Amino acid sequence: MERMELKGKKVLVVGLGKSGLAAALFLRRRGAQVTVSDLRSAQALSKEIPSLLEAGIVVEAGGHGLLTFRRQDLIVVSPGVPLSTPELVQVRRLGLPIIGELELAARFLKGKVLAITGSNGKTTTTTLSGEIFSAAGLNPLVAGNIGLPVIDVVDQSTEAGWSVLEVSSFQLETTESFHPHVAVILNITPDHLDRHGTFENYVAMKEKIFANQTGEDYLILNGDDPVAQQAAGRTKSQVLWFSRSKIVRCGAFLLDGMVMFRPTEQGKPIPVLPLAEIPLKGEHNIENVLAAVCAACVAKIPTQTIAQTIAAFQAVEHRLEFVAAIHGVDYYNDSKATNVDATAKAIASFPGNIHLILGGKDKNSDYSQLNALLRARVKAVYTIGSAAEKIESQISGVTRIIHTGTLEAAVDQAAGQAVAGDVVLLAPACSSFDQFENYEQRGKVFKQAVLARQGAGVWQSA
């Protein structure tokens, strides 16, 4: 991969998210003259600023100064910052190189990369793949969108090692030389349309994951996703498929209750593990497991190791996470469902009798897409947050709708309405930023509210 000399270079980091901060510190360690710029006020950034100043980084808070963008050798953009920001558009016109944190990391990362992208299921697949690679003794570095910026693991990477990376479309937007040995596209459904504009744009963004791949590399695609299928015709790499409904030419599929893997078109399918041994709840998790099986098989990991790791795998926090069973009512936390499609998948994971908590900050979504599922499986919808009114108008008449405003009130109401055998599900189809810091906090608040009721339940029955 193309290395670059950073010593003495003037670099501007735009946006101080987790990865922006990590990138700034990395650049500084490599001897660059680093400036960071963020729209948030100095107060909001009070946690980050001291460490930056200490490292000798110039900090600009509360807006981007016009001159800040001049006379830089390189500009590194955080995934949260839209490329349509006026300053960036102007700088791009001047011909200055603009890259993202992932691109910066890619230029320094050693060894082979397994990169996983998609609209939904990235974190589960990345975590599961990481565990399978660990169980096989490959000591992978697991990073990316998952919480640990890729740039933070660059220094630990070795030529012989593996990195397992969760990459979002935001991160792919600003890559040029990112070249994973194994790339996975789980699914492509409309999400983040508010930023990428059109669906086609979004698809093109995801396809950047294999733009630099060669015949030596592997691309793993979803055989049930027609949009992903179009990608197969546009790549030079060897394509493997995973599918829940088809027997694929090569890749992972289901047959007679077993997860099977066929390494090549001529090869015989090898049984990996019984479907019943997959501990994860939800249809989409089957796809995630199949994708992870493909990636692990490409890395020549023995099927026995793959099977054992999958069977012992626990669901990831906030992704259809089981919280508690109170008076026969199961509570599930899917706070990570920040778009309509993820919510649809969460609903589809249960046969019926669902009490669904919807709402938060609207992302220009069309909630009426949920109507068929709501009618078939959902007993009542509890709306919260600023998107509540929009949701109520788009799904009106489909099922019972109860306006609750806050998450705590929603849990109270749902617990009051639910009877034994029902499911209370937080899968809000919106981002959390109107009422919470992030989806993690929203999930925690939900779990606390549920567990508080468990206490109450014990109290009542005692």
Next chain:
Amino acid sequence: MAKRVGVDKWLYGVTVLLVFMGLLMVFSASAVMAEDRYGSPYFFVSRQIGWAVLGLVTMTLLMRIDYRRFNRPIVVFPAVAVTTLLLLGVFLLRDSHNTHRWIRFGGSSFQPSEIAKPVLVLFLAWFLQDKLHAIRDWRTTVLPAALPSLLFVLLIVKEPDLGTALVCAAVTVLMFYLAGVELKYLGYAVLAAVPVLYILLFRVPWRRARMLAFLNPEADPQGSGFHTIQSLIAVGTGGLHGLGFMEGRQKLFYLPQPHTDFIFANIAEELGLIGGLAIIALFVALGFRGLRAASLSKDVFARFLAFGITATILIQAFFNISVVLALLPTKGITLPFISYGGTSLFITMASIGVLLSLTREID
């Protein structure tokens, strides 16, 4: 979650019950005629039992096979090709009742148009599963998907078997509707079919006679109105409780084909309104379980397959019973599971086997 939870026992039970009822009624309806024509009252029912046993074995086998094995071009294309060849083949062979519906080998015969229905469902399920995103594009989706249907329908109309052709067309339209094809295209198709149907119904002399008989059966009670009138007499005679099993009189050479197309008239006569409603209830239960499988299935192929299989059976039952009750003109559609006819029984049971296979993954 796609764990194996066992097949849909309700669906299995309803199917076995329908087949059992069918065998009883075929015996009741055909015994006297069989004795008269072939010298044994068991002539028809013994053949039907043979097919039912074969159907049950095949159904149970297919139920144990993963339905994904059919979701492959290597299965779908040969199935369409073989069906086309069989449908063409009937024209080269001897005709029976002035029609080309049957292919004979050895002592038995079978009807390729019966195979056309499930093969069409399989093809449409396979083809449409990946086209849902491009369903508005009639050039790459609607037209190629409709081609085998058109081919089958044309060949079956030519046999001539307008009833089965209409069933094929109706299933195609319903599956297109499920796939989300714009209603205007379905509208165009129906509009285009109207003049064709008009010619087939009113310009072909014997169908014209049937149509006129349907509109006014009393005009020619001994001729073209005979079927309809005898059928209504049978249903009316049954009353609430019916005359009792084996006690029906219309089958005694009044009602033509009492063991095939008009078996429901015999049921209504012998088992009354209660028996007739019980049969209808069994079909409703089957439809409910089939559509449930379609709506709860995990993948698109399984959903289309379940919907198509269920729709084929329900459409036939609906048309057949409507004909018996003189709500529709006589058409020559059998009552699935019940009517005498080996190919129909066998193929319908085999389809249910596939439907049962995909219910294994529904919880």
